[in-house]
């Protein structure tokens with residue numbers, strides 16, 4: 448079973464109701480099992496430059512890295528899977544590229560971007576992220592946020608200073624505490640978990656989750672879960688109907704069937720060996 452037939456993906460990015468430009472960048476490649484959202488920030492055009500660099504550098508490195516070795520192979524230098532190590536390195540390289548561009552092109556001074564990249568392989572996924580773009584998962588009735596925002600609100604909650612309600616009431620919502628392009632090095636959070644048939648993954652920029660509660664996102668996903676194109680279109684439509692204050696990006700990925708790493712030729716050989724032929 449190839450990855451392209453085990454995964455279904457839909458990709459939406461919309462400027463919203465208040466902004467003239469769309470500084471988000473997105474990419475999907477179901478055959479590679481790859482999806483990414485980046486939410487750029489900065490002066491005139493710089494935000495979209497930063498997010499576009501993040502997505503193109505990461506996607507290129509993932510494509511090249513997977514051509515060399517399969518994602519499920521062990522990376523003996525890091526103890527991670529090759530896929531996880533590849534995602535982390537790609538985002539670090541994208542950071543350096545953006546940082547250098549920001550410091551050499553005057554019109555790009557101060558630009559930055561979030562990065563959220565997901566890679567599916569061997570019945571699991573790896574998510575790598577920096578900033579406040581989010582990965583959610585709908586599994587049956589259970590809808591949860593998989594990533595933890597690198598934002599002032601989340602830091603205050605994680606450290607126990609404020610409850611989530613207090614933090615949301617008293618703290619600027621969109622202050623990210625980590626982004627690509629700000630410093631020469633960046634810490635990338637990575638997480639690897641099993642992916643199950645029926646799971647729906649949602650990658651989004653804050654233009655979605657600032658305009659819709661998690662419960663409304665969950666209800667919309669469940670209502671339209673039979674059709675990812677419809678579900679994604681509805682999420683963008685509701686974010687815009689609720690004000691559309693920011694660019695809104697939504698990627699949906701559904702696991703249609705199991706996708707173990709073993710290829711069919713490998714199983715054939717294994718079958719023959721077991722039968723003694």
Ligand SMILES: [Mn+2]
Pocket residue numbers: 486652653654693694
């Ligand atoms: Mn945004």
